[in-house]
Amino acid sequence: MSQRQVLQVFEQYQKARIQFVQTVAELATRPQNIETLQNAGVMSLLRPLLLDVVPTIQQTAALALGRLANYSDDLAEAVVKGDILPQLVYSLAEQNRFYKKAAAFVLRAVAKHSADLAQAVVDCGGLDALVICLEEFDPGVKEAAAWALGYIARHNAHLSQAVVDAGAVPLLVLCIQEPEVALKRIAASALSDISKHSPELAQTVVDSGSIAHLSQMILNPDAKLKRQVFSALSQISKHSVDLAEMVVEAEIFPSVLVCLRDPDEYVRKNVATLMREIARHTPELSQMIVNTGGVAAVIDYLGDCHGNVRLPGIMMLGYVAAHSENLSMAIIISKGVPQLAICLSSESEDHIKAATVWAFGQIGRHTPEHARAVAMANVLPKLLVLYMDTDSSEDLQIKAKKALKSVLQKCTYLPALEPLLYDAPSNILKHVIYQFSKVLPHDSKARRLFVTSGGLKKVQELKAEPGSALQEYINSINNCYPEEIVRFYSPGYSETLLERVDKYQPV
Amino acid sequence: MAGLVRLQNEIERIKKEYFNRNRLAENNRQVENEAAIKIQSWFRGCQVRAYLSHLQRKATIIQKTWRGFKGRADFRQMAKAAYFIMKMNFYHKMSVRIQRRWRGYYVRKRIHNYYARKRYMEGLVRKNEQIRRDLDDYSEVQRREREKQALERIEREKNLQAQRLHFLLSTKQCPGIFNSPFRPGPDEMELRLRRTKPQPSTTSPRNRTSLLGNRSPLAHTSAGVPTALGAKPLPPIPSKKPQGPFREPAEVWAQRQRCLEPSLRVQTSITDLEQAREQLYSEMWRNRVVEARFQPFSKAHQNRKYEGLVHTSSSFQTVPYGSKHFREEHPENLQGKKGTICFSSS
Numbered sequence: 001m002s003q004r005q006v007l008q009v010f011e012q013y014q015k016a017r018i019q020f021v022q023t024v025a026e027l028a029t030r031p032q033n034i035e036t037l038q039n040a041g042v043m044s045l046l047r048p049l050l051l052d053v054v055p056t057i058q059q060t061a062a063l064a065l066g067r068l069a070n071y072s073d074d075l076a077e078a079v080v081k082g083d084i085l086p087q088l089v090y091s092l093a094e095q096n097r098f099y100k101k102a103a104a105f106v107l108r109a110v111a112k113h114s115a116d117l118a119q120a121v122v123d124c125g126g127l128d129a130l131v132i133c134l135e136e137f138d139p140g141v142k143e144a145a146a147w148a149l150g151y152i153a154r155h156n157a158h159l160s161q162a163v164v165d166a167g168a169v170p171l172l173v174l175c176i177q178e179p180e181v182a183l184k185r186i187a188a189s190a191l192s193d194i195s196k197h198s199p200e201l202a203q204t205v206v207d208s209g210s211i212a213h214l215s216q217m218i219l220n221p222d223a224k225l226k227r228q229v230f231s232a233l234s235q236i237s238k239h240s241v242d243l244a245e246m247v248v249e250a251e252i253f254p255s256v257l258v259c260l261r262d263p264d265e266y267v268r269k270n271v272a273t274l275m276r277e278i279a280r281h282t283p284e285l286s287q288m289i290v291n292t293g294g295v296a297a298v299i300d301y302l303g304d305c306h307g308n309v310r311l312p313g314i315m316m317l318g319y320v321a322a323h324s325e326n327l328s329m330a331i332i333i334s335k336g337v338p339q340l341a342i343c344l345s346s347e348s349e350d351h352i353k354a355a356t357v358w359a360f361g362q363i364g365r366h367t368p369e370h371a372r373a374v375a376m377a378n379v380l381p382k383l384l385v386l387y388m389d390t391d392s393s394e395d396l397q398i399k400a401k402k403a404l405k406s407v408l409q410k411c412t413y414l415p416a417l418e419p420l421l422y423d424a425p426s427n428i429l430k431h432v433i434y435q436f437s438k439v440l441p442h443d444s445k446a447r448r449l450f451v452t453s454g455g456l457k458k459v460q461e462l463k464a465e466p467g468s469a470l471q472e473y474i475n476s477i478n479n480c481y482p483e484e485i486v487r488f489y490s491p492g493y494s495e496t497l498l499e500r501v502d503k504y505q506p507v
Numbered sequence: 508m509a510g511l512v513r514l515q516n517e518i519e520r521i522k523k524e525y526f527n528r529n530r531l532a533e534n535n536r537q538v539e540n541e542a543a544i545k546i547q548s549w550f551r552g553c554q555v556r557a558y559l560s561h562l563q564r565k566a567t568i569i570q571k572t573w574r575g576f577k578g579r580a581d582f583r584q585m586a587k588a589a590y591f592i593m594k595m596n597f598y599h600k601m602s603v604r605i606q607r608r609w610r611g612y613y614v615r616k617r618i619h620n621y622y623a624r625k626r627y628m629e630g631l632v633r634k635n636e637q638i639r640r641d642l643d644d645y646s647e648v649q650r651r652e653r654e655k656q657a658l659e660r661i662e663r664e665k666n667l668q669a670q671r672l673h674f675l676l677s678t679k680q681c682p683g684i685f686n687s688p689f690r691p692g693p694d695e696m697e698l699r700l701r702r703t704k705p706q707p708s709t710t711s712p713r714n715r716t717s718l719l720g721n722r723s724p725l726a727h728t729s730a731g732v733p734t735a736l737g738a739k740p741l742p743p744i745p746s747k748k749p750q751g752p753f754r755e756p757a758e759v760w761a762q763r764q765r766c767l768e769p770s771l772r773v774q775t776s777i778t779d780l781e782q783a784r785e786q787l788y789s790e791m792w793r794n795r796v797v798e799a800r801f802q803p804f805s806k807a808h809q810n811r812k813y814e815g816l817v818h819t820s821s822s823f824q825t826v827p828y829g830s831k832h833f834r835e836e837h838p839e840n841l842q843g844k845k846g847t848i849c850f851s852s853s
Contacts, residue, residue: 263649293635293637326627330631
């Protein structure tokens with residue numbers, strides 16, 4: 001046999017391997033093939049190929065593994081159980097950049113599914129290798145490593161702390177400053193994932209100077225980058241007043257509002273979330289947002305979008321209104337109440353309704369003026385319907401009741417209270433009657449109107465236990481009118497009159 | 508003695524008498540003693556009662572004085588306290604009045620200043636309007652930009668399509684598929700086909716150096732020569748000689764195709780010398796080991812001697828007059844003159 005023939009055997013073997021690995025990687029892209037591949041024992045076949053002499057085969061095998069692990073929890077578990085991770089981690093430090101990318105992809109795919117799997121990646125020393133990859137020159141490798149780190153940090157504070165301890169944060173901040181948009185995006189997302197768990201982690205992220213770089217990218221034309229940037233800023237600022245103030249001090253404020261008009265709705269949502277997280281800490285921060293015209297922008301934004309995207313905007317209005325009556329008034333004069341009323345009627349999901357109802361409660365609870373503004377938007381009957389509706393969730397019912405109570409206790413706008421007399425249950429009616437009993441003694445026109453609209457009749461029909469608060473309120477209303485009128489409107493008066501007719505003996 | 512005798516006589520009687528009296532006394536003793544006790548007890552009782560009543564009277568006097576004193580003191584105290592309370596009430600009332608005024612003033616001025624609040628709210632409304640307007644403007648601009656970009660993209664795609672379909676352009680003899688004879692005008696694609704040029708073939712390797720644009724003149728000639736020498740474009744098909752005093756077409760063609768042969772002077776850059784010098788300096792700077800410059804000896808530069816030019820024969824040199832001396836002296840002119848005293852020599 002000649003040398004050529006001998007070599008031909010090897011060549012054939014290599015070609016076959018390459019073809020196998022490439023086909024498997026190709027097949028793994030389609031979810032319907034995964035089951036078959038798994039049953040065919042693809043894991044045990046791919047594992048030795050990770051140690052192949054040919055770099056192309058190694059890379060493609062890693063890619064195929066990554067795709068498989070990406071697909072489901074079980075397959076990721078199988079990768080962990082197959083002892084593939086230490087091998088990958090070992091080669092992550094050794095091999096060329098293509099292989100690093102593929103290996104980081106596998107780690108990411110494994111870590112994505114659950115905290116346990118991410119912990120497995122951490123346990124086999126994946127973090128240090130990934131952090132070293134962040135120092136690589138190639139942006140693709142950095143991107144893959146940052147992505148994997150972000151997925152590891154996403155699960156809980158413990159894992160996130162492990163990522164921070166591995167020294168990833170300063171390198172991620174460096175990655176944000178790279179020119180590649182994809183890398184920036186993923187680094188920002190990783191920072192967001194790290195800082196979302198606890199104030200300490202967020203403080204670590206802030207200490208590495210990330211806020212300045214993140215705030216520079218607010219006006220970047222890339223929408224996906226903006227999503228991640230705003231998400232990171234909101235995750236940082238959600239923890240404490242200090243962190244929120246640091247975010248605000250990066251001078252993000254008037255320019256953030258521009259992004260509320262972004263075509264991408266997730267950008268808008270994340271901006272609204274950021275504003276919510278900042279506004280909820282202190283009245284001063286809320287005041288700052290109001291002074292920059294943020295409330296008007298958020299109200300316009302509520303008009304532009306639908307569904308879950310609205311939620312952070314609604315909550316932001318609620319938080320701002322909760323702080324002080326001035327801020328609440330600012331929302332009212334920015335035409336926030338009609339917009340919220342539209343949200344309440346157009347949204348179908350209970351949690352959004354609950355947030356809207358809560359926001360109404362916060363807006364209307366300060367003074368009669370605020371309550372009047374809420375009542376004039378014809379919100380009270382809607383709140384009552386939501387409270388009475390058996391289909392609405394428990395949370396929504398509680399929130400509707402609280403909102404109704406807090407608005408009613410301040411409301412002196414009688415035309416809005418009047419309809420509530422007829423269909424409110426007794427625990428709400430109590431507050432309505434109380435408001436009437438407070439207003440009627442001092443307002444003659446209202447007294448007249450109360451009689452002509454049939455309110456007095458309704459009040460006489462109420463059954464109140466003697467000595468209860470409701471009875472007292474009814475009495476104080478009755479005291480505002482002459483006795484004949486009260487008697488005239490009390491039920492059964494016609495019978496007594498007829499009885500008198502019967503008993504009457506003409507002389 | 509008689510006395511004694513009388514006494515003697517009497518002694519018996521005296522004895523009797525004595526005994527009688529003693530007996531009587533003994534008999535009466537009990538009664539008398541009791542009577543005496545009665546009298547004494549009565550007397551003492553009277554005495555003690557009188558003393559006690561005396562004491563009582565005195566005690567009453569003391570008590571009444573003390574009580575009067577105490578009562579007056581208490582009353583004074585009470586009156587004082589009542590007066591104090593009255594005063595304090597008054598002061599409290601007054602202080603409430605002052606505090607009321609002050610708090611009202613302070614709250615209206617600082618905390619809930621109605622006019623300031625109103626101004627703030629008006630300002631806020633204006634600010635809101637402005638920000639809404641700004642945002643509208645901004646989003647409008649953004650929208651227009653996006654639309655423009657989309658249009659441009661569509662246009663580019665259409666152009667690319669037209670470039671690919673350039674063979675469907677209608678000719679004078681044969682209308683293309685976009686130029687239907689049954690329509691009044693040609694299709695839009697037809698017009699586009701007419702405008703666009705066909706795609707340059709991507710198979711031929713591009714001349715990379717020509718893309719760079721900043722070639723040095725030397726590179727130009729070296730790149731230009733082989734094409735001029737080796738691959739000459741084909742000469743035009745010879746037609747008949749054009750009328751007039753023109754040269755042969757082939758000659759003209761050869762002249763047109765002749766490659767540029769610049770002289771050395773044209774080839775060289777005008778700043779060649781400076782560049783070479785700069786390069787030399789930079790090399791020197793790079794290769795230098797000792798940073799400190801060479802310093803000449805202390806006074807070497809002062810007694811520099813003028814070196815005459817090589818190419819000229821004139822012997823111009825610096826004149827010492829004015830720098831070395833200020834008086835014109837020509838000792839050689841004076842030599843041998845009569846009437847002068849020569850101190851210098853002989």
